[in-house]
Amino acid sequence: MVKKTGRPGYLQIADDLRKQINDGTLAPGDALPSIAELVKRYESxxxxxxxAIGVLRTEGRVIGQQGKGVFVRDASEAGAPGEPNADDPLMKQLSEVLAAVRDLGERVGRLEAAVYPATPRSDRPGK
Structure with a gap:
């Protein structure tokens, strides 16, 4: 489920899917769940x-196949013709920007949590 932390939902989903890829829950060649399944899973x-899938595509972690789905990419396939190359200076810059956005989202989430502590819905007047 996407949490209200101040961090964009698509980055939270990308982080979770990336974690599943890194820990082997989603292995190279495995299909990601369908968009409909992910919508239900993350309530988004x-x-x-x-x-979120676009972020993983940009990072080269997944690849889409028209009419078949989105699949986890084998790390050794990186740099295939026509695909983004991790050594490309532009891709390095993009990775740095994505990392900065991730960091900023986490910092905003911590600030919002400190300034606006969560209260149960029943305790809010008029809700």
Missing amino acids: STGVVKS
């Missing part, structure tokens, strides 16, 4: 799920 919108 289709656009948010697609953005």
Whole structure:
């Protein structure tokens, strides 16, 4: 489930899927769950799920096959013709920007948690 931490939902989903890829829960060649399944799992919108998958595509962790789905990429396939190359200076810059956005999202989440402590819905007046 996407949490209200101040960190964008698509990055939270991308982080979770990335963790599953890194720990082997999703192995190279495995298909990611369908967008509909991910929407239910993360209680999010289709656009948010697609953005999360887009982040993983940009990182070269997954690859889409038209009409078949999105699959976890084998790390040794990185650098295939027509695919982003991790050694490309532009890809390095993009990775740095994504890391900075991730860090900023976490920092904003911590600030919001400190400034706006969560209260149960029943305790809020008028809700």
